[in-house]
Amino acid sequence: MAQQLQQGLFLALAGVAVVAALGVIFNRNAVHSALSLLANFVALAMLYVLLNAQFIAIVQVAVYAGAIVVLFLFVVMLLGAGGEMQMGGWLNWRTAFIVAAALVLLTLTGTAVFEGTINGAIGTATPEQIAQVGQTEAVGTALFTDYLLPFELASVLLLVGMLGAVVLGQRWRGAIAGRPSGEAE
Amino acid sequence: MDWISLLLVPAIKSLVVVVALLTGFAYLSYVERKLVARFQVRYGPNRAGPFGILQPISDALKMVFKEEIVPLNVDHVVYLLSPALTVMPALVIWAVIPVSGASFTLFGQTITPYVSDVNVGLLYILAIASLATYGIVLAGWSSNNKYSLLGALRTSSQMLSYELPMGITLVSVLLIAGSLSLVDIVQAQRGVWFALLQPIGFIIYFICGLAEAGRSPFDLPETENELVSGFATEYGGIKFALFFMGEYIHMITISALATTFFLGGWYGPFVNQIPVLGLVYFLIKVAFMIFLIVWIRASLPRIRYDKLMHFCWKFLLPLSLLNLVVTAVVLVLVG
Numbered sequence: 001m002a003q004q005l006q007q008g009l010f011l012a013l014a015g016v017a018v019v020a021a022l023g024v025i026f027n028r029n030a031v032h033s034a035l036s037l038l039a040n041f042v043a044l045a046m047l048y049v050l051l052n053a054q055f056i057a058i059v060q061v062a063v064y065a066g067a068i069v070v071l072f073l074f075v076v077m078l079l080g081a082g083g084e085m086q087m088g089g090w091l092n093w094r095t096a097f098i099v100a101a102a103l104v105l106l107t108l109t110g111t112a113v114f115e116g117t118i119n120g121a122i123g124t125a126t127p128e129q130i131a132q133v134g135q136t137e138a139v140g141t142a143l144f145t146d147y148l149l150p151f152e153l154a155s156v157l158l159l160v161g162m163l164g165a166v167v168l169g170q171r172w173r174g175a176i177a178g179r180p181s182g183e184a185e
Numbered sequence: 186m187d188w189i190s191l192l193l194v195p196a197i198k199s200l201v202v203v204v205a206l207l208t209g210f211a212y213l214s215y216v217e218r219k220l221v222a223r224f225q226v227r228y229g230p231n232r233a234g235p236f237g238i239l240q241p242i243s244d245a246l247k248m249v250f251k252e253e254i255v256p257l258n259v260d261h262v263v264y265l266l267s268p269a270l271t272v273m274p275a276l277v278i279w280a281v282i283p284v285s286g287a288s289f290t291l292f293g294q295t296i297t298p299y300v301s302d303v304n305v306g307l308l309y310i311l312a313i314a315s316l317a318t319y320g321i322v323l324a325g326w327s328s329n330n331k332y333s334l335l336g337a338l339r340t341s342s343q344m345l346s347y348e349l350p351m352g353i354t355l356v357s358v359l360l361i362a363g364s365l366s367l368v369d370i371v372q373a374q375r376g377v378w379f380a381l382l383q384p385i386g387f388i389i390y391f392i393c394g395l396a397e398a399g400r401s402p403f404d405l406p407e408t409e410n411e412l413v414s415g416f417a418t419e420y421g422g423i424k425f426a427l428f429f430m431g432e433y434i435h436m437i438t439i440s441a442l443a444t445t446f447f448l449g450g451w452y453g454p455f456v457n458q459i460p461v462l463g464l465v466y467f468l469i470k471v472a473f474m475i476f477l478i479v480w481i482r483a484s485l486p487r488i489r490y491d492k493l494m495h496f497c498w499k500f501l502l503p504l505s506l507l508n509l510v511v512t513a514v515v516l517v518l519v520g
Binding site for chain 1: 309
């Protein structure tokens, strides 16, 4: 029973994810594309839950659905969503490149799926162990012991990005004369 | 009978929670109008039924039978979707809130007092709360109205900003409780409520909760004196009622979370002898928090938008970080 339920849920969610992914590409309205992306992320998060990875699922919702798509929406809404860029016919270098890249990707994916050679490195943890310590604890322990250096480096990288954004914003603000810097929102 | 415990029981529990919340919303609007009226030395609604207690029902009937008006040039799908997106997160959060301490047995099934006890409960709440922004942003954008768009932008930046100190405060709670599961967090308050261990955290959480739910004095979403009605300007009838419902259910949810994280959840005297008291204590604490929120609405004026952002980024955020550091250091020293 649980098995069948899981399979049915998987098929339904995978269907939603694929349809939403197609929606991202084929929608002519950028806001609708962003919404499709949101639906895709949520469906993916539920697939993670089916795989017993609740922590990853929650992070997927919080980071991708909760933060990144909101930023996409802001950018699209504030910079004008309506205008779709016209490329003048479909037969040009751009389309050719996209088709070539898609074919390469398709070949790679096909090989991987049918040869069955893509397997990530398998760790030592078993589902029972993880259930015992808790998922968040397991991820946290891994991050702060085995992967401490990459983790800290990534945080420095994020800090650099943030500082860069602040510096760029300040330079732009200096161009607006006579505006006290503490006053803007 | 696997499917009963797998599908039927959670479905019925969800239904009970949703119906309770919708009823709670209807009567919360009545209670708020009554309370605010009393604070202002008025009577409040007193025509429909004795003491006006049928007011929510007549309001609902009026909303349902109003003519459906959709303005020109709106983005139809998004325009109709966004009210639902506003209500959804506030309801879905209830899946992990334990409303009582004791499980009971009914028709051979053990019924737990929560829909689901996931071991990432606290993160789940933060993740779902971050989805609450969508309904408002999309409502503002799809309405094709400048007031709506301005209101939506304000609201979403307000909600995104206040999520930060709220999350950091909850990390302090997490440090003390040592678990992300809400059931465990409540059980960690068996001896002493976290509101006493984390007074600053409790206040920060409450302020951020007001801002998240868009309640006074942070009700910038519907600044009627400058933005007509903010993101909800172009909505009427049942669609407006859904936004209204979103705000009120959000208020109940924020109160329930404050109860769970800081006020000991369903703990209270004699709760071990009489398990049903757990639910009673939980409801009393939630009602108290809601009363505080209404009281604040009746007492404080709205703050200016830039002050609101400064308050969050220059005061609440550093304070919550400091609170987190102090909590961590004390915990290490105490052991």
